[in-house]
Amino acid sequence: MLKGFGSRLKALFGVKSFNEKFYEDLEDFLIEGDLGATLAMEISDELRKVAKSEKPATQQDLQQMMKRLLATKVEAYTPEIDKNSLTVFLILGVNGVGKTTSIAKMAKMYKDQGYDVMLAAGDTFRAAAIDQLEVHAQRLGCRIVKQKNGSDPGSVVYDAITSAQAKGEQLILVDTAGRMHNKENLLRELSKIDKVVKSRGVDEAHYKKFLVIDSTTGQNGISQADLFNQAVKLDALILSKYDSLAKGGALVQIGQKFGIPISFVGTGETYSDMHPFDKDEFLDTLVGL
Template identity: 45%
Template structure:
């Protein structure tokens, strides 16, 4: 646009027939300005639109952060003038709704209650620091995984739909971001969809996956994942498993078989078993 805007009054642009027919077509789809001022105005409007778009994106980004757990707790603290049982109840609810888990949320609230009682504080703002300390203490409470060997193996187990595959996807991405080389073993061979679901997570995280087809022996998948880990120098092998109840004998035997394969193939490896509770 603006290419043919230097047209002077009463003067036709000197263009060939072919160009003029192209120009006619062009006129249908894009405005051709008749003076330099509209050109500048258009440019200014365009830039203003772009700025508005960028600002909207930023606002959306900030909203996501604002909706985070820290902000929810802050909003809660702001809305209470004193610390009473209503406050603790709402705090517990907020923590649970933020995916902290019911048990941990209750533990945090109990510790906070005790701390508030001990110090005798009644100010919601004082409670913020206490809460921060309690959460940090829980997070650092000896729950670290032993990942000292190369490879280290993490088996993820739990009942159906507890969140095993999702947890593996998130862990894979976190480890990858921390600079670790990760291999994921699709040892839930129960359903083809389970393998596909894990595949999506590993693609998203940008990590390798070892998979067989539906119905294959899960221990064989783990065997291949361990061989690949050794060959590729992976740091961590994450094993997804099919959901199971502990009283299903054959399924528990399957887990034992996987564990035996790990011990046999990687006797030095640190093996962590994570039980995912829904």
């Protein structure tokens, strides 16, 4: 996890003197690590100021300063689920990021916590997506609501909520179409689902929207966060392939640009490999501590 970035940053911090060349190298390094030019310059300048006043004695002092600066850009978010009411999680993401697998891992995590979980096959554009979700539902012992390939996703969500309310289920995880939309289509489709959820009496406190991002994608993750956040205000990110996270800087940039926190990280292949995001651990690894 982040080893390449963290160990290289640690090596950079190991120089004998923190002169102008050091800060220029740091800036270049941060840009390479997907923090983007603006944020890289900002962090490099801030670190220069802090180091001037606090005078770090060791490499570790400087790493701790860097961690403090980055801590303001990244937030963790733990959604709360009310056992006495229905909560709907809309799971978004482009094809290939591990969205369906992430849904299955979340279902297992919440089932293990004692919640009644239902899956809703809202990606009706790919028959394979419906079949995949059904296999996961069978393996996990979750109920699934689906319709035939090509059906209206809003209709699937309507049926799922109506059915879950009747049976007293507590959480619906909704899969959504993952093809790379143009913005207008995405906006139209998601606002339709949005209206359906609200029309069934699910209020904001019980309705959250998560974007699954492949941790290895860097700049692509930033443009995906931008697109989906414009279409439907995102509550948090779910990071897939977190065990091979190479470009952690992109996550800092998403936090800085859009204020979107991180909820969960997928760390492996099994259903149990989904964990709450640990901000402290992420930052320690990012700065090489």
